[in-house]
Amino acid sequence: MKGWLGDERMVEILMQRSFVCHKRHDLQCAGHMLLRGQENDFVQLATRLGIPLKLSGRELIFDNVEQCVAHHKR
Numbered sequence: 001m002k003g004w005l006g007d008e009r010m011v012e013i014l015m016q017r018s019f020v021c022h023k024r025h026d027l028q029c030a031g032h033m034l035l036r037g038q039e040n041d042f043v044q045l046a047t048r049l050g051i052p053l054k055l056s057g058r059e060l061i062f063d064n065v066e067q068c069v070a071h072h073k074r
Contacts, residue, residue, distance in 0.1 A: 003072030010072040014065050017041045031061045035068065 003010070013019055018041045019032040033040045034055055038047065046053050062068040 003068075005072045007069050007073040010069050014068065030055045030057060034058055034061055035065065 005013070013032070014036065016032070017039070019029040021027045021029045028040075028042050033043050033053065034057070036043070038044055043053065045051075062071065
């Protein structure tokens with residue numbers, strides 16, 4: 001299924017240093033953390049504090065930013 005956000009909005013989201021989950025607004029977006037890795041503020045903080053992030057669902061997201069943006073292009 002093709003994405004619905006549009007490529008410009010997806011670029012805006014992915015360029016953020018962190019992003020709130022669209023399903024649970026009290027959590028950070030695991031997809032953003034998985035896709036952006038050390039460029040995500042929460043991933044950086046967890047790394048610095050030695051807190052393991054038990055993020056699941058890697059197989060459900062894109063391999064890179066370019067693929068994600070292309071998916072959402074209108």
